[in-house]
Amino acid sequence: MIAYLKGKVIDIFEGGVVLENNGIGYEILCSASALTRLNLGSEGELYTYMQVREDGVSLFGFDTKAEKRMFLKLISVSGVGPKMGIGVLSGMSLADLATAIATSDVKTLSKVKGLGKKTAERIILELREGVNGEEFTSSAGSVNTSVPLSNDEEDAVIALMGLGFGGAQSRNAVKTAKESGAETIEEVISFALRSIGR
Secondary structure, three states, rough: OEEEHHHHHEEOOOOEEEEEEEEEEEEEOOOHHHHOOOOOOEEEEEEEEEEEEEOEEEEEEOOOOHHHHOOOOHHHHOOOOHHHHHHHHHHHHHHHHHHHHHOHHHHHHHHHOOOHHHHHHHHHHHHOOOHHHHHHHHHHOOOOOOOOOOHHHHHHHHHHHHHHOHHHHHHHHHHHHHHHOOHHHHHHHHHHHHHHOO
16 A cells, blocks of 8 residues: 655646656645645645556545545445545645534535535545544543633544544644634634644
């Protein structure tokens, strides 16, 4: 399994790049955020997911570990394949996607090109249910809970846990984000992802 690649960007095409590493060019389909960071002729690096099928092997590239975690969550949902997963990540920011899932915002998620309402509902249902309620409750004890979290803060914690971060780590990140001036759930998740996402 190829999980990470670093090399020279020798080609950029619609939806992906070719990275040259030790004389081998790897064609990688990338998320929009990964593509915006890569420049032709320059060194680039990507977290990757390798799909092996009977008709070939495909590589998918991501800007951060958090983005790759979300991709793996997405393709675990019935009816969501790697190309759709990349499409969802390219259609909205990671923070907006996490927020939409945490707040069950089917309307926003359905706006992604190629993603129907039923699939959006399935993504929300399966990924929100994927957050273990007991872990969420029990992990709260490891953080100062003298001040209860607001609904938005709870949603932000659920979104981060849905991305694979631990309960205590998520609550600490949300607490830090609030102390740093983040107000809306989008700002809180964005700040938290920057602080623990890589």
